[in-house]
Amino acid sequence: MSLEPHYQNADISLYLSDAAEWLEQLDAESVDLIITDPAYSGMNRHLMLGSGRIVGEYGARGTERWFEEFEDTQSNYRRLLAACQRVLRSNSHLFIMFDAFSLLSLGPLLREYFEVKNLITWDKTHIGMGHYFRRQTEFIMFASKGRKPLARRDIADIWRFRRIHRAKYPTQKPVELFEAMIAASRAENETVFTVCDPFMGSGSSAIACMRQNCHFVGADIAERALNLSIERIKHMREHGTDPLQSATAAAENQKRFWEHQTQPDTFD
Numbered sequence: 263m264s265l266e267p268h269y270q271n272a273d274i275s276l277y278l279s280d281a282a283e284w285l286e287q288l289d290a291e292s293v294d295l296i297i298t299d300p301a302y303s304g305m306n307r308h309l310m311l312g313s314g315r316i317v318g319e320y321g322a323r324g325t326e327r328w329f330e331e332f333e334d335t336q337s338n339y340r341r342l343l344a345a346c347q348r349v350l351r352s353n354s355h356l357f358i359m360f361d362a363f364s365l366l367s368l369g370p371l372l373r374e375y376f377e378v379k380n381l382i383t384w385d386k387t388h389i390g391m392g393h394y395f396r397r398q399t400e401f402i403m404f405a406s407k408g409r410k411p412l413a414r415r416d417i418a419d420i421w422r423f424r425r426i427h428r429a430k431y432p433t434q435k436p437v438e439l440f441e442a443m444i445a446a447s448r449a450e451n452e453t454v455f456t457v458c459d460p461f462m463g464s465g466s467s468a469i470a471c472m473r474q475n476c477h478f479v480g481a482d483i484a485e486r487a488l489n490l491s492i493e494r495i496k497h498m499r500e501h502g503t504d505p506l507q508s509a510t511a512a513a514e515n516q517k518r519f520w521e522h523q524t525q526p527d528t529f530d
């Protein structure tokens with residue numbers, strides 16, 4: 263590919279780029295799993311009040327935009343999905359996150375490119391801000407390119423992970439959320455496993471890959487995100503700890519999630 267990575271080590275390559283443009287330059291069928299959390303513009307435009315002030319969690323720090331948004335028109339989204347479909351190996355999975363607004367406006371387009379298997383609800387366990395009901399959930403569409411069974415059959419489709427409180431990066435997600443996606447998809451014999459996130463933000467999916475011994479390729483359009491991810495990855499490599507998430511909170515999230523999956527009544 264013609265783009266140079268801004269950061270690279272044996273297992274991780276990070277790029278400063280628009281998601282679709284970047285994916286279009288990756289080799290076809292070169293990644294084993296896509297896990298991503300795009301910054302949809304639809305919800306925020308929808309929530310604008312007359313003054314242009316954005317309500318809810320997104321606007322809590324004022325009227326400024328927290329980060330670049332992906333201009334989520336149907337044609338842009340189709341371009342993104344086509345690019346995801348091209349880079350994903352045959353018989354592989356994709357997890358893509360949605361808020362309630364984009365789920366209804368863009369979610370159906372996924373069927374044009376992937377086999378949609380299920381919709382996972384992320385229950386953040388605590389209510390957040392919100393206009394017309396305070397938000398406690400987001401959604402994750404689970405889809406495949408071709409056929410691949412899940413690596414685990416004991417995982418329910420409601421995922422309870424406490425959201426990050428006072429995150430350093432806006433909309434930073436718990437690393438455990440991405441670890442669950444990897445655990446659900448990666449088969450035991452897939453010892454070398456490359457994960458891709460074209461909207462990586464603060465690099466939570468990259469940290470999940472480090473914890474799970476996967477390779478990672480990621481991009482973000484914002485320099486601030488890229489720099490934060492690089493610092494975070496370097497810190498994790500040098501000290502073995504995640505500087506953006508408390509180890510105690512992460513361990514509690516893991517415990518709550520995996521205990522829930524092994525309850526006997528989840529097997530009937």
Ligand SMILES: C[S@@+](CC[C@H](N)C(=O)[O-])C[C@H]1O[C@@H](n2cnc3c(N)ncnc32)[C@H](O)[C@@H]1O
Binds near residue numbers: 434461467
């Ligand atoms: C919801 S955030 C991802 C947060 C991430 N999951 C985390 O835990 O930190 C979405 C990211 O998409 C980036 N973004 C927006 N438009 C983009 C585009 N066209 N291409 C690539 N990244 C983009 C934003 O800069 C933002 O960092």
